Amino acid sequence: MAHTILVPTDLRVASLNTLKLALDFIEESNVRVVLMYAEYLDSSITDLLFYSRKSRVSNTVTDEFKEALEILRNRFEGKLLGNIVIERFHGYNSNALSNFVDAHKADSVFLPKSYQLVTSSKSFNPIPLISKLKLPINYMDWQSTPGNITEREQLTALFT
Amino acid sequence: MKTTNKLAILLGIVCISLVVAFGSIIYYIFDKYSYVDFYKRLETRVSISARYNLGNDTTNAENLKLLKKQHLEQLENEHEYLIPFSAGMSVVDTAQKYNLPTGFLKEINSKGKAQAKSGNTFFAGSIHSNKKTGNQYYVIVSAGNYYVSHHLLFLRNIIIVGVVLTLLIVLSFSIYFSKHIFDPIREITLKVKKISTENIHHRLSSDNYKSSNEIAELANTFNDLLSRVETAFEIQKNFISNASHELRTPLTSIIGEADVSLLKTRTPEEYQKSLQNVLQQAERLDQISKSLLFLAQTGYKGNAIVFEMVRVDEVIWQTKGLIDKINPANQILVDLSLVPEDPKKLKINGNVQLLHLAFSNILSNACKYSNNSPVTVFIASSNAHVIVTIKDKGIGIPETDLPHIYDPFFRASNTKMFEGYGIGLPLARNVINLHKGMLTVDSKVNVHTTVQIKIPLFKV
Numbered sequence: 001m002a003h004t005i006l007v008p009t010d011l012r013v014a015s016l017n018t019l020k021l022a023l024d025f026i027e028e029s030n031v032r033v034v035l036m037y038a039e040y041l042d043s044s045i046t047d048l049l050f051y052s053r054k055s056r057v058s059n060t061v062t063d064e065f066k067e068a069l070e071i072l073r074n075r076f077e078g079k080l081l082g083n084i085v086i087e088r089f090h091g092y093n094s095n096a097l098s099n100f101v102d103a104h105k106a107d108s109v110f111l112p113k114s115y116q117l118v119t120s121s122k123s124f125n126p127i128p129l130i131s132k133l134k135l136p137i138n139y140m141d142w143q144s145t146p147g148n149i150t151e152r153e154q155l156t157a158l159f160t
Numbered sequence: 161m162k163t164t165n166k167l168a169i170l171l172g173i174v175c176i177s178l179v180v181a182f183g184s185i186i187y188y189i190f191d192k193y194s195y196v197d198f199y200k201r202l203e204t205r206v207s208i209s210a211r212y213n214l215g216n217d218t219t220n221a222e223n224l225k226l227l228k229k230q231h232l233e234q235l236e237n238e239h240e241y242l243i244p245f246s247a248g249m250s251v252v253d254t255a256q257k258y259n260l261p262t263g264f265l266k267e268i269n270s271k272g273k274a275q276a277k278s279g280n281t282f283f284a285g286s287i288h289s290n291k292k293t294g295n296q297y298y299v300i301v302s303a304g305n306y307y308v309s310h311h312l313l314f315l316r317n318i319i320i321v322g323v324v325l326t327l328l329i330v331l332s333f334s335i336y337f338s339k340h341i342f343d344p345i346r347e348i349t350l351k352v353k354k355i356s357t358e359n360i361h362h363r364l365s366s367d368n369y370k371s372s373n374e375i376a377e378l379a380n381t382f383n384d385l386l387s388r389v390e391t392a393f394e395i396q397k398n399f400i401s402n403a404s405h406e407l408r409t410p411l412t413s414i415i416g417e418a419d420v421s422l423l424k425t426r427t428p429e430e431y432q433k434s435l436q437n438v439l440q441q442a443e444r445l446d447q448i449s450k451s452l453l454f455l456a457q458t459g460y461k462g463n464a465i466v467f468e469m470v471r472v473d474e475v476i477w478q479t480k481g482l483i484d485k486i487n488p489a490n491q492i493l494v495d496l497s498l499v500p501e502d503p504k505k506l507k508i509n510g511n512v513q514l515l516h517l518a519f520s521n522i523l524s525n526a527c528k529y530s531n532n533s534p535v536t537v538f539i540a541s542s543n544a545h546v547i548v549t550i551k552d553k554g555i556g557i558p559e560t561d562l563p564h565i566y567d568p569f570f571r572a573s574n575t576k577m578f579e580g581y582g583i584g585l586p587l588a589r590n591v592i593n594l595h596k597g598m599l600t601v602d603s604k605v606n607v608h609t610t611v612q613i614k615i616p617l618f619k620v
Contacts, residue, residue: 156602159536
């Protein structure tokens, strides 16, 4: 039986430490991973007209992030089922979030304990919404380097 | 041929052919139109003269004649022919008699009316019949086309003069423009020619040109190139001074030691001691020259290096064993939390000896500059690269020194307390470059130094 876990991300390598620890922690095999990136939907009609999930993902995901995902995939090859997918969440309230969770059939949620997701002008921190969910929530803690780290340093953020 | 001339000629040819084509089309169309128009005028005259000559319109005949005289202008060489249609006379004879083109009369016979041109004289005619007598007549009007002979000629002259004038203007303009469009480039050429090894710090000024234009871009590209060349020069200069300094220090010690011990007769113990010192310095000299040799060998792409399939984790364990022997106090931890499950993803195409050299240099540096505090080595692999990250909590590298750390013999300003020659990191980087990999260093003074090495996976 596949087990689906939901992990919020800010599309920075550092946030993937939650996933790393979560995969270490989980005992089940056949784990499906859904990375959730919370972002406000554009209000411009033209932007909505040409909205495509795929191109948006490839536009905002950095090479370092992709590389870090590959590293994690290679590390937990036996445990993972299918690809690690990045899904965008555009909702504002907990109803939308429950819909999102139902749609992806998430069984449990993993949240960072001390790490703060970095938000831009368009994205927001979904953790307060997630913590209201009626799903088993696990908190993962690791020593994060504070402050803004540059793109170049990003990949090393996974090596803690 | 120079680009300026090419441009001028091309521009000139294009403009001139356009103007000539334009003029000829105008002339041709006017020419065509003038004939059509003139025949129409002749035909009007034919129908008018048929009216008053053949007496079909007796009441108005006089008026028509008057009207024609007063209001229709007299054409050049205008003639009216009223030729009775007689069955006995052939068309050719009639034509000869009245001096008319034969084909024209034949056409009138077949079609009822016709137009023709002979030399500069134009004919229009048709068959009309006298209603009283019932006789048939050819009514023909001929005239010289004043319009063609004068107006068209005038038009042609205007066009020719116009074309010649435009030609001159276009030529002079294209020559002028082509010369001045290349002015900035000529300027750059002149300036670049002036720059030599003595005044390599000179730069082209790009302020004269608007920042977005191509010339400014060219100037900036030249400046970038010059900067790189200048840095290379500097590195070369530094290398020579550093290398000679590094080589001289042990040599000076050896000479000094030998000099002092030869000043007077000494006890065997003293000789032994000074010889030991000499040996120590000679060994140091040997080490420096060896590493220099390595640096030189790895610096160019030698074909002599044999590449084979190597497992990175094995290399790292072996290197750790090596360093354990030399420096037992080290605290190197190999972190396996990200090692891929599939061992294939740890295999690279490499040379074990060179990789040992590179990793031992980096690891021993990490131990040395952190006073043997823990050093962590992470091994991970993406789908294209094996990634080895070495983290230490040592003295770090000042930000101003970071760009120079790959220069041979360069040593960061905060390393005075540590022994070294500044060859290890350049050597390691050369080795990693030989493996088509990448070595990057991140550091913060007194916090950490992180070396990340990426080597492409072995391709089956």
